[in-house]
Amino acid sequence: MQLDQLLSAQQPLSSPPHHDEMLFIIQHQVAELWFKLMLHELRAARAHIRHDDIEPCEKILSRVKATQKQLFEQWSVLETLTPSEYVQFRHLLGPASGLQSRQFRLVEFILGNKQGDILQLYAHDETSLIELRAELESPSLYDEFLCYLHRSGHEVPSASIARDWTKPHERSDDLVKVFQRIYAEPSAYWKEYALCEKLVDIDEHHQLWRFRHMKTVERIIGYKPGTGGSSGVAFLKKIVDLTFFPELLDVRTAIGAPP
Numbered sequence: 520m521q522l523d524q525l526l527s528a529q530q531p532l533s534s535p536p537h538h539d540e541m542l543f544i545i546q547h548q549v550a551e552l553w554f555k556l557m558l559h560e561l562r563a564a565r566a567h568i569r570h571d572d573i574e575p576c577e578k579i580l581s582r583v584k585a586t587q588k589q590l591f592e593q594w595s596v597l598e599t600l601t602p603s604e605y606v607q608f609r610h611l612l613g614p615a616s617g618l619q620s621r622q623f624r625l626v627e628f629i630l631g632n633k634q635g636d637i638l639q640l641y642a643h644d645e646t647s648l649i650e651l652r653a654e655l656e657s658p659s660l661y662d663e664f665l666c667y668l669h670r671s672g673h674e675v676p677s678a679s680i681a682r683d684w685t686k687p688h689e690r691s692d693d694l695v696k697v698f699q700r701i702y703a704e705p706s707a708y709w710k711e712y713a714l715c716e717k718l719v720d721i722d723e724h725h726q727l728w729r730f731r732h733m734k735t736v737e738r739i740i741g742y743k744p745g746t747g748g749s750s751g752v753a754f755l756k757k758i759v760d761l762t763f764f765p766e767l768l769d770v771r772t773a774i775g776a777p778p
């Protein structure tokens with residue numbers, strides 16, 4: 520398990536060590552470990568979809584959702600950090616921020632939030648840059664799903680499947696119609712239908728994570744700007760509602776109407 524290595528990686532910057540810095544470090548490290556598992560699973564699911572092998576995705580994506588639940592619950596531990604405690608070592612972090620989390624960005628890219636500008640943050644880190652660029656240029660999980668639907672005979676608009684993968688997916692009314700057909704007859708399209716619902720689970724849990732991050736930050740630093748240069752809570756609030764799979768939410772509004 521290489522526990523010696525793992526358990527010697529908690530090195531506080533404060534000197535003498537501030538009691539609460541241990542919580543801050545471990546909270547981040549545990550999140551990064553869960554991000555690692557998420558990436559591993561999301562990449563596996565994407566590869567299965569690419570090979571028209573949908574069945575294993577059910578179990579893989581259930582594991583992703585269970586991991587997201589852990590990440591969500593974890594905020595309750597950090598919430599025990601008070602503003603008075605955090606302010607005693609926050610200055611030591613300098614301009615470091617979660618914005619620079621390579622694994623979080625890879626998760627966002629694979630889920631389809633392709634914000635290419637963020638690569639600038641990695642100008643000094645060639646290894647991260649290579650991995651991030653490769654993920655930016657790859658079809659997302661949703662892109663692969665839409666290609667699969669096309670191969671299965673659904674009328675997926677060509678703009679959704681032959682496109683520049685480095686850009687975010689653009690919402691399409693025609694795609695909502697594809698999902699209307701699937702949701703109107705679940706038993707006829709069970710594989711597709713079940714995968715759609717898994718994707719909605721993951722989208723929702725990612726938003727829940729973002730929301731709780733924002734609420735935790737609000738109670739710890741109030742409305743101070745972030746160390747990464749953003750406005751802080753206002754920035755985090757704005758991104759809560761970002762959805763990876765807009766048509767899978769819009770189809771719910773359309774259900775009942777003819778496709």
Ligand code: HEM
Binds near residue numbers: 547551617744751
């Ligand atoms: C005291 C605790 C924390 C505070 C005050 C805080 C604050 C912030 C703020 C203000 C931002 C916006 C960027 C900036 O200007 O810095 C941010 C971004 C971010 N933080 Fe935290 N954070 C905390 C803990 C965590 C933890 C435990 C994680 C887990 C890995 C995390 C992950 C992230 C990520 C991934 C972003 C980028 C979000 C995105 O671009 O969508 N943060 N954080």
Ligand SMILES: N[C@@H](CC(=O)c1ccccc1NC=O)C(=O)O
Binds near residue numbers: 744
């Ligand atoms: N952005 C936080 C600092 C912070 O939480 C942080 C610092 C270094 C590495 C990761 C971090 N996590 C999330 O932003 C702040 O503004 O206080």
